[in-house]
Amino acid sequence: MKNLISVLTVVFAIIIIWYGAAYMMNKQWTLDQAERAGTTVTASEVFKDTMAQERPQLPAPHQVLTEIWKTTVEKKITSKRSLIYHGGITLSSTALGFLMGSLLGITLAISIVHSRAMDLSVMPWIIASQTIPILAIAPMIIVVLNAVGISGLIPKAMISMYLSFFPVAVGMVKGLRAPDTMQLDLMKTYRASPWQTLVKLRLPSSMPYLFTSLKIAMAASLVGAIIGELPTGAVAGLGARLLAGSYYGQTIQIWSALISAAVLAAVLVMLIGAIQNITLKRMGMLR
């Protein structure tokens, strides 16, 4: 409760600052317009105008909300201007890439934990590759896959997969190694096979790690999908809306795409959080 009040205060402060900034940044344009027209404007007129420009430097929050409302509820889903349509496209490649990436990450982690050679050869490279800006390769992947005739959902999902498998692999290696020596020794006294140890001990104890890294992977996957939409010439998807908006100076459109991407990310991460809560509660790891 105390936390909620604090959070709401901070959010409220951000909105106030946003309005203030919108006024400050849009004021110049209003004044210039008035000067060109040879009229004088009162302070209240300036304020009113800064809140309602068509291409403001910084749109006010309510302008963005109105735009989102107009492009989600009031537009048909099949329309090219519907945010739900664009969001859906981004979501599908995010989800596909996330699934592939997580599976790849988990598989890799299991093989790393069970094979010393894999561990010693691959693990240092996985960690090193975390420090490399993978997103920079995104345009190349799209174009190259296009050149061999693969286009549409798959190339974007590949980027998402690439971004999301790292956190899952690293987190799962940690999670699968979470059982302590005593627990592992106990399995040894039962003469459990590696497979039994994996299923009955390692996988259950890795669950908290798995969900934590899945959240990171989901966020990364969405970023990958958005970036993957940039080089395709801005056809469809939230990334395309961002790029098209920046070509034509449609700031309201950029912001509404940005906010929808944020909401999408939040919903997806919270979804994993909810699954995490249910699973861990069922497993008795959470009270």
Next chain:
Amino acid sequence: MEQNSQAVIAAKNLNLVFETNDGSVHALKDVDLTINKGEFVSFIGPSGCGKTTFLRVIADLEQPTGGSISVNGMTPHEAREARAYGYVFQASGLYPWRTIAGNIKLPLEIMGYSKEEQDKRVQQVLELVELDSFGNKYPWQLSGGMQQRASIARALSFDADILLMDEPFGALDEIVRDHLNEQLLALWARTEKTIGFVTHSIPEAVYLSTKIVVMSPRPGRIADVIESTLPKERPLDIRDSKEFLEIAARVRDGLRAGHLDD
């Protein structure tokens, strides 16, 4: 009883009630206790009896909800501001990024001692706890017993009259513990400090103290106060003497009586 000696810590009718989510907990109920200068007072009792809480009230780390307490004739808050006591916690709490000498210097830096004075005192207390050659080591390079000795040295470094110790040897094994008990007694004899000492162990309490305060839980209160008749000179084998065993039996009775009330 040393009637004419001066009271260092005096608690009257002291009460402390914690408000928690599961209702209120009476941690200290009507505690009356006087600790005189130079005494070694042990607080013993099962967990939840308020012995640690009482020590923390003396140190101004908890606020009583009723009654009065004075430390060196001041309120605990004033006494803390005047740096009237050194406090030793259950764990050594040494900073891993400072050497042993650096850790002992920490309170001296905070209290604004000069550089030369700092070095002099560090050397002094290191000798006092027999760690002279370990000043440049880091805490994690030392054994648990040595770490705890270093934390005692840290509490002694600024030479406060009162030493408050909250189960300082609780996490150590019995052999190390015996050794440290012996050293602590020697140190007390040399420095003539007033010591408040919380413990779980009956032999430890009897071996060390001039006064043993037996406490019992729910509500936390004093069940018995036993003045020790043992001489000031105490070799380890005094623990086999008849007198020692008699006092220990009385402490045990006090503890048992507290439990029967439940």
Next chain:
Amino acid sequence: MIWAFVAILFWLGAWALNVYLSRGKLTKRNKFIIPFLFGVTILVLWEGLVVGLNVSPIILPPPSAVAAKFASSLPILWEDFVQTFVKGALSGYIIGCGSAFILAILIDRSPFLQRGLLPVGNFVAALPVIGIAPILVMWFGFDWQSKAAVVVVMVFFPMLVNTVQGLTESDHMQRDLMKTYSASYWQSLLKLRLPAAMPFIFNGLKISTTLALIGAIVAEFFGSPIKGMGFRITTEVGRLALDMVWAEIVVAALAGSAFYGIMALIEKVVTFWHPSQR
């Protein structure tokens, strides 16, 4: 065809050697040789397959071609590196991490603000912040200033969250100890809580190195002067000159790991006492 065959043979041989080495005693030398061998194998396999199977360089140039391109276009690569890394990423990194650190110290005295900012910061850190790039490019122009601004926004929240969390990291007993010395706020901050926060602060600094480079490169996709790593990647991809793209990626990889490595090295010196370092 023969090349591909040789490469696969090399792969199998090297893998067998790695399996053999990793069965043996784990010396410091082996710990280096095994991953190194694995990296070399990947390069050989790549080269062999591309040459042997006649893969078009438009799809995947062989490492040798990338190396040749790298060596012959050093001045361009250097110019791009300065534009993107030194001007964009590094300046944004310093401003972003610095201001997040200062804000963390400022709100440290207000538990109310901390409780409010921590969830918000965590939330923002999980958002696709990179999307703000087109807006910042619009505000700050095409040159490096807008790239630095994107980097500031990207590194700010991870750094803030880590620092705030680090400052709460000292345990209860140690704070009580400071209280028994009746230490002032600043004394306990400088002597206890900041040192105790260092592992967290460095965690934030390390995460931010990668984010900074990503931010600076991706921001260039939304508009840049005719230099910079992101600019070069998009234009060379458009001309299907993939050897140059790969050369830029090599630069990015080298810069990214060196940046991270330097921060990790400083961390090792500063937090020598932490269990993970000793």
